[in-house]
Amino acid sequence: MATSTYMKLATMRRPRTESLPGVAGVVRLDRRAPRLLQRLHAGDVAVVDVADMDRATADALIAAKVGAVVNAQPSISGRYPNLGPEVLVAAEIPLLDGVGAGIFSEVKEGVRVRIEEDSIYAGERLLASGTRQSVATVAESMAAAKEGMSAQLAAFATSAQQHMHQEKQLLLDGVGLPELDTDFAGRHVLLVARSYDFKSDLKGLKHYIREFRPVLVGIDGGGDVLRDAGYRPDLVVGEMDAISEAALRDAGEVVAHADAEGRVHGLARVQDLRIEPKLFPTAGTSEDAAMLLADAGGAKLIVTVGIRATLEEFLDAGRGGMASTVLTRLKIGGRLVDAKAAAQLFQTRISGVALVLMVLAALLAVAVVLVASTDGNSYVHILSHGWTSLVNQLKDLFS
Template identity: 50%
Template sequence: MNALFRRRQGVVDSADLSGPARVDSRTKNLTKRLRPGDVAVIDHEDIDRVSAEALVACRPAAVLNAARSSSGRYPNLGPEILVEAGIPLVDDLGASVMAVKDGQRLVVDGPQVRSAAGELLAEGAPQDRETVAAAMAGARDGLSTQLEAFAANTMDYVQREKEVLLDGIGAPDLRTAFEGRHVLVVVRGYHYKEDLAILGSYIRDYRPLLVGVDGGADAIIEAGYSPDMIVGDMDSVSDHALRSGAEIVVHAYRDGRAPGRRRVEELGVDHVVFPATGTSEDVAMLIADDCGAELIVAVGTHNTLVEFLDKGRAGMASTFLTRLRVGSKLVDAKGVSQLYRTRISTWQLALLALAGLLALFVALASTNVGQTIFGLSGAWWDDLVNFFRVLVGLDPSAPTT
């Protein structure tokens, strides 16, 4: 079994399946401190695509999941991404694996997780291409059930929050002027790096307001820009981004609880606390819409049914409602890259024409025919000048005094 597991995962040395444990029940928090060669210990049912890609980027020796990486609710892409990247994934290890001390050296031996001394700590189910494919097939069969739940949840949300759909959220007083501007909302989600890269020309020409949703602010900075506003509960954005000069909007619950307020207060940065229903991603779009943005371009946000389901049932209804509210202004980054072409100004066209004429002049000057043409042109020009001098009474042959 162990040899089969290693062969399917492409692991050639058992030493590759050992390393110091990094333990956290929240995957996005763990990836901030996970380093290559560490063993990631998580408790994440239905690993989503964003979490899996973040784990792959950290290059851990293995991923140990206390829960099931695919529960069968819907065809989540996370396990497939991990397996295709060659990262050993062991599922359903139970709560005992979360008791492992951070930094403790672990050895992953097929389905078993042992201490460096050989003590058996937990036992689970190794995942490979075959098991992941079987789980995905079963999840697709049950997708209709999730679709029904999604529709019911959305209708319930619309009943409770219909004023958002009809009247907007009533944005707080902000110093950032959105009126008539393009707004780029960046979420550290699906393909955000690629999307930001292909929007370089658009950003240079239109200079949209850059709004980072939590860690999206760091994505903006990494791409070489400065965020104008940061919206979120401040759990995944760096201190550097919070001190960048951007306007800070702390997303709070409707009851006024704001988990991120204490952090920004400790940093001493100016901020606005804004209670609103929905995710921070949704709130950023709704603020832009309420404040008069002309166009909202989304980077790394959720668009497909599977992406909505990746968010969990609690968040997907607000996302769907937000799309209804701002749909006339909302464009996905990939759509912008396909429709947009760099604008060429008049002076750029003039410069291009001048460069063409200069190249033609140099080419002609290097040939005998060109030199003859320039000589004749010079003589013709002299005759023309002399003609006008005679016409105005200046005799070109008269001596000068």
């Protein structure tokens, strides 16, 4: 009887989120997206504080398989056509926009919430309301943002001038670059960020990596991308709260991207792991910092995975990120190659059909010679062993 009464009371106290309409999930919230991304699980409701959400953040949220995204700020402010919201709604992930900063005090991490239309609730209690984005609303906002492109390009010119003045000694003379143990001189370098098309691009470079054995550099979450693909990063560069402990421990060397005042996000966390990173203060992005390090080290070729390459992607980073990246690319020049171009340049030199025909011809020749021998058992054993070895090599080549 006591047990039955307890069960009834527990049922009465249990939030009825599952029986209420909307998309439900456990809330995870953080004002800094890189920290939040490391704590997300499938089905979580991610609460972020990101004005003009970029595609890299949206891709990471999709990869985490979140159930919904709630943004304290407008995901598209109209300043420029950022790509994140378009990617999220295309993936059919509910996006509730502009709910206000009060959401961070209204709800605690781990509470089960639900998104119904344009509001977020804890059970039946209203937490905040905003704008529920859809394919139509995002398209409308993007069209309006694109009308201001000329103004954004003019603002970019001003931003580039300011960045050049601020970072003149670094860009022209290398002042402020840390001394590294990683050897770039005369070698290919592969820079990997967890952003634009990083999975497919890294997969397309498998044969290139095998042949040229480039220096592997993970930028922010790119260190984890390399680990997940079975590689050990020689160097990780970026904000320390954007890199997992496993990637930090595995890396041959760690460089912390500090801002112009020398502040580093997540530095204490890394020092707790008994890792003392080398500091690189720059107003540019972590991607720019990695490019400049490879360039200063005398890299022969720098191949980028998941790093901005088109005008759309530069705009997606906002004016500050666009200016520093464009200037960094101008400094490096022709030694910088995007992953998609590199995959075309360094694809396997012999076609699959030609290779198979060559192998069959070789096998036929061997069979003719061995049939002429008097020891039939030896022939069968040798041919069987050779065929097994050959099949394994072909699997490795085309995998």
